[in-house]
Amino acid sequence: MIEIKGLTKRFGKKPVVEDVSVTIEPGTITSFIGPNGAGKSTLLSMVSRLLEADTGEVLLDQGNVKKWKSSEFAKRVSILKQSNYLNVRLTVRELIAFGRYPYSKGRLTAEDEKFIDQAIEYMNLTDMQDKFLDELSGGQKQRAFIAMVIAQDTDYILLDEPLNNLDMKHSVQIMKILRKLVDELGRTVVIVLHDINFASVYSDRIVALKDGKLVKNGPTHEIINSDALREIYDMDIPIQEQNGCRICVYFNSHA
């Protein structure tokens, strides 16, 4: 279990995340939503140790994440940030093999190869595993990076806006795979999302931030309603049910 307790982060004097406490339930997809600049990515970065919090703490299995050994932490929690620019020229398979580094330290065993093969298959990358990353489209590249994180075989997978720059088809593909990871393999996924409808359709729980503060935290059906959304986004958003999914029709709301 990951517990976030009273996290605060300031850049200069301005608090970007202010006194946020959330518990991440294992075996769920939790979406972080909120307007631009709400502190979603910063919060995710602190949970994954990329950023140090000013005050407050993050606990993984009751142990402060700062106290975890880096190599052990990397076997439990993985993070994928937005920018996937690489300075080196790698093939898809080479990139995914890096996901095994916490276990193999660069010397791949037969077991590592098995995990790599599984991750490749999971992300439908078999045909292009020997291609160089710079030959791929944005969606394929994104899938390769997610495959790396899958090969890392962590209980917790944190993703910072993985749908950025992806078209509808690829976005749906990726969300479906994340759902499978949770339902079939029992992983826990924490994801920063911009499109509220993806959050509504695919996540179990939603954490809503605004101006660095936690405004809503609960099961998806409690958050996806016009009252809660008005509080988060300052917009009147009508909700329509479609095959059991709640869709927010925000396109012509008064903003």
Add this chain to the structure above:
Amino acid sequence: MRKNSTKLIFLAVLAFICILLYAFYDIKGGFDYAFPRRMIRVSAMVVTGIAIAYSTVVFQTITHNRILTPSVMGLDSMYEVVQTCIYFFAGSMSVWVLNKYLNFGAAIIAMVLFALILYRFLFRADKHPIYLLLLIGMILGALLGNFVTFLQVLIDPVEYLSLQNRLFATFSNVKADLLYISVGILFIAFIYGYRIMGKLDVMSLGRENAMNLGINYDRMVMNVLILSSVLIATSTALVGPITFFGLIVANLSYQYLVTYKHSVLILGASLIAIIALVGGQFLVEHVFELRTTLSVIINFIGGIYFIYLLLKESRAAG
């Protein structure tokens, strides 16, 4: 992978041929006299080549930039400061010049201390972004450079001529004892380097990906900065500053051996460095008949290659 090992063997053979050529070609005036001297020079070139290639590749990995060399940290300027101060305050006949150990020790300690103070105590490399550190290093380098020029203007012209010899890279008067010390330092650096090869591979994925994979990234950056400072300090104290050289060999290695593996890249860059230095010195001695010096050729070719890289990068960016 197999293709890369073939390439490495090819480079190794070429390097070996260069060394043999340099050691045995046209030996005049007594084998017993010339051969040991040539061997010392060749060894100095091999040591310098490896130190510069190694430090440049690891430096470029942590800065994620292929047109930077460790000399932007101002180490070369620090070397000039030490030598100029010695000539200015103690004079060319002082023990600081005549005693090779003292001079070598003073230069190397000053350069490493400079790097340590800068990156360990003043601007903790694990607390500040690396570009800030590089910028500060560059500015301090420029400051030291100006200070050196100031002293050189005041110095006695005869002394200055003797100082100038120190400030150009030269392989012809390397002392064997200093060479052994340098080999020792290089050996220690290699043992450390061998242990972090895998980590360097992961670090080339960038800070966030490397941290995700369990690398203590900011600490590693500091360690690698200090490692490359020690290597550069050793080679500079041994033969003098060579500016563009690391840049050429590192980039040739990336181009020739398309891989992310540092063990391969560093080996390739080192072999290319040996070929360039030993082969180049052979040309200088036997083709140009000492009418020019190796560092002039290196800086000339290096400068052209640097412009080529800049144009290539800007085209890639545009």
